[in-house]
Amino acid sequence: MTYSAPDPSYMPPILLSTLSMESAGRIPVTRLTAPVSAVWSATNRIVYVPFYLNRTVTVYKLWWLNGATVGTNNLQAGVYDENLARVIAGTSTLSAGTANLCQFDDITDTVIGPGRFYMALWCNGTTATVFRNTAGGVGVYVQTAAGGLPATATPAAIGGGGGAPIPVFGLSLRSSP
Amino acid sequence: MSLARPPRPAHTLFQVCAHDFMNGVGAWSGGAGTAWPLANLALFVPFSVSVPCTAFEGWVSTGATAGGNFDIGVYGTDGTRLTSSGATARTVSINQNTTTMTDLNLVPDRWYYMAMAADSTNNYIATVAVAGLQEAQGVCEMAAAYVLPASATLAKTTRAYLPQFGLNFRTTAL
Numbered sequence: 001m002t003y004s005a006p007d008p009s010y011m012p013p014i015l016l017s018t019l020s021m022e023s024a025g026r027i028p029v030t031r032l033t034a035p036v037s038a039v040w041s042a043t044n045r046i047v048y049v050p051f052y053l054n055r056t057v058t059v060y061k062l063w064w065l066n067g068a069t070v071g072t073n074n075l076q077a078g079v080y081d082e083n084l085a086r087v088i089a090g091t092s093t094l095s096a097g098t099a100n101l102c103q104f105d106d107i108t109d110t111v112i113g114p115g116r117f118y119m120a121l122w123c124n125g126t127t128a129t130v131f132r133n134t135a136g137g138v139g140v141y142v143q144t145a146a147g148g149l150p151a152t153a154t155p156a157a158i159g160g161g162g163g164a165p166i167p168v169f170g171l172s173l174r175s176s177p
Numbered sequence: 178m179s180l181a182r183p184p185r186p187a188h189t190l191f192q193v194c195a196h197d198f199m200n201g202v203g204a205w206s207g208g209a210g211t212a213w214p215l216a217n218l219a220l221f222v223p224f225s226v227s228v229p230c231t232a233f234e235g236w237v238s239t240g241a242t243a244g245g246n247f248d249i250g251v252y253g254t255d256g257t258r259l260t261s262s263g264a265t266a267r268t269v270s271i272n273q274n275t276t277t278m279t280d281l282n283l284v285p286d287r288w289y290y291m292a293m294a295a296d297s298t299n300n301y302i303a304t305v306a307v308a309g310l311q312e313a314q315g316v317c318e319m320a321a322a323y324v325l326p327a328s329a330t331l332a333k334t335t336r337a338y339l340p341q342f343g344l345n346f347r348t349t350a351l
Contacts, residue, residue, distance in 0.1 A: 010225060010227045010285075011225035011285070011286060011287065011288055013198070013200070013223070013314070013315065014223040014254075014288050014315040015223075015313060015314060015315040017200075017313055017314075019200040019201065019202065019313065019314075020200055021200065025200045025201065034306070034310075035310065063313075065309045065310070065312075065313050066309070098335075100307050100308060100309045101308060101309045101312055101333075101335065102309055102312050102313055102333070131307070131309060131310065131313075168309075168310070168313055170313070174254060174288070174315070176331070177317060177331050177332050177333050
């Protein structure tokens with residue numbers, strides 16, 4: 001997948017996510033279709049979504065947007081560099097909190113960028129729900145891993161073409177709220 | 178596969194809108210006249226600019242039924258108010274410009290929040306995407322914040338509501 005980088009003078013979004021133009025927001029199916037609450041697509045599946053940073057940033061938190069059902073599965077978010085090495089690992093956490101709101105993982109503040117990365121989200125079951133697009137996105141990859149996010153990613157294309165459904169998750173570049 | 182770059186908010190235009198910075202959230206269903214969710218609530222939408230420009234005034238698309246007042250302003254990420262219009266009487270069913278905001282020079286390479294507060298639950302043109310999708314774009318809120326305070330304590334929003342409002346970059350708004 002090739003794409004034009006965002007204007008270098010633009011700040012990335014304060015909550016950079018799979019909806020952002022720095023990431024899958026560039027893909028028509030993402031921009032034109034409202035994400036909906038849906039169960040995770042496969043047990044122990046990791047979804048890798050590419051994103052680009054035009055500058056150095058500090059990542060304060062990782063987050064995902066829970067759907068209508070919480071409290072039944074664990075999720076873990078992370079970030080990989082373009083060599084597929086994990087550079088940020090969140091904590092495997094039971095989905096919790098108010099349905100249809102974001103859940104935040106307060107990681108050790110980490111400086112990354114500029115460059116190309118993958119944000120990754122793993123879930124250990126298919127009963128918890130997250131907001132996601134129902135259709136897949138080209139350039140989005142998957143991996144099955146029982147223990148959560150591996151130190152080195154081995155992403156693969158999902159079968160059938162079109163890419164994996166894209167969950168709504170991302171990075172918080174602000175320390176609060 | 179080469180992906181065309183979606184349009185970024187163009188600060189050579191004369192206005193920006195909160196929805197420009199929402200990555201499409203709210204655009205799937207369009208806006209309609211909807212009651213402000215809570216009297217004296219303020220909403221804060223993060224944004225940045227790619228070139229130096231000046232915000233001269235704010236604007237909002239008001240809905241039907243007379244009454245109410247609003248306040249539009251700009252904040253830094255530390256919650257410090259940088260400018261605001263102060264109390265502005267709402268006119269029904271127009272794209273209403275404020276007239277009393279102190280000009281604010283905006284610069285690249287930093288985040289700001291554009292803010293709006295209303296003193297009642299009158300209608301404004303708004304989109305009503307799921308609250309979590311608003312939250313996922315960094316939208317914040319503060320209760321009991323009309324008029325916009327000099328120092329705001331921001332909390333992640335829980336509202337399924339985003340008004341159609343923004344800033345004017347033209348010295349004389351049309």
